[in-house]
Amino acid sequence: MLLLLLLQVLASCLWLGHSEVVPSFESCPQFFFQGTPPNDVLNPNNPAWICQHYNSEYHFATLYNRDLRIPVYSAYIYEPGPGPRPHISMIEPQVSVLSYRTSPSKEIKKSQAVSEDYTNLNGMHAGRLNPSAHQANDIRKEAAFTLTNTVPQNAKLNVGHWRNYEQNTMANKNNGCITTYVVVGTVPGNSYIARGRVNKPSYLWSSACCEMGNNQMKAWAVIAGNENNALESLRLGDLEDRLTELYGMGKVSLFHGDCPRQ
Template identity: 55%
Template structure:
């Protein structure tokens, strides 16, 4: 009986992660942005939440989340690929229900007793009931983080967008697994920001937006000097299996066009644009 009780306690502990909704990335989890400089506010939606994704008392990446569209705008992290296994469930962020009533721990939905879980964020049913061929597309991929706890931390729905399966399992996967490995060869540290441009279609009866584009940007440091940077962008539409690789400057220009002509800056100006 005692052994069963201990197993139940252990299982309960493993179901809980730690995250934190903060007022500014410059004062919390700033380490995931080169020179502690987040992207320009052009990308910030009206109903935004800044989330420091933390597991086992350690931050692993940062996410800017759109509570109206119920998708992340971007996730920022330091590229350090490793090996491990996937978490077998999906976390939600209780602080997006009510920051005053819940602590700084993300949790599996069954541990939260609230009728308002899905008011400001996506829930598992939004994806499992989708009739379109979309995957749960990571912005910060589990394979880009080294420690097992870091990889688990990526399995939160605040880090997920509806991404068409052909792209997610095809050209975008090649970019994540092969292109990034090749481009980061020789880098001592690589800062990455991966994001999604809001689209005009949705899943789950309009609850969760399907992004029109998925993009990613990286800045490579040798020692403490940013020596090169690059980007990638892909249309997130049915049947598309093409990723465009481009320099950081061209990516920022493209995003500026997609955001109605507003200037988009992803990294501190020291990162090369050409």
């Protein structure tokens, strides 16, 4: 009854997603190569493991940083398809602890970004780690438009080299792939938007592990500073080494060991 009442209040002013916040990604391992997510080095102090569930189906997975109000990474299977780009971003009430004592909207804002955080941005866009263009149909594209999948991204980068990578490089790299597992993430920065509420990442990165059949595989990766329109292509192992240095918390592993690093 409490949850029903709170959702009724929320529904009057917010677009709601239907994600599942879980203790681990055991509920949605299908978005990780051999069911293995990145190792715990990337885990923030106040994490939310989200199996993104929409229209009675899982669509991708997100590790979310409740303190910085940005995703650490989103993991999905690359299956681009036609269809319009959604326009409404959903919040995820499941990420927050709701109670009678305070306004539900205030409780949600404590642990995640909301739409107003991304209004009137100066030189920044709301960038999706799992882009809707990489999803096969309208339902999956809508599922990607959650604020837990959104980060403040340099506007020139978002419409420049990063978009070219998402739209063109990924398609070319994917030639010959049967299944391509993707993990796209962030490195926290020292600045914020929305009056200090939402962290602006210092870097964005993307990695892919491709199964080609006949026990053949390939992998690729990129990283971009979030200050300008520039992007660097890397081998998967090189990206893991860079993230190990940038996070400074131990050796980063993004995929199961069978994914080629060189």
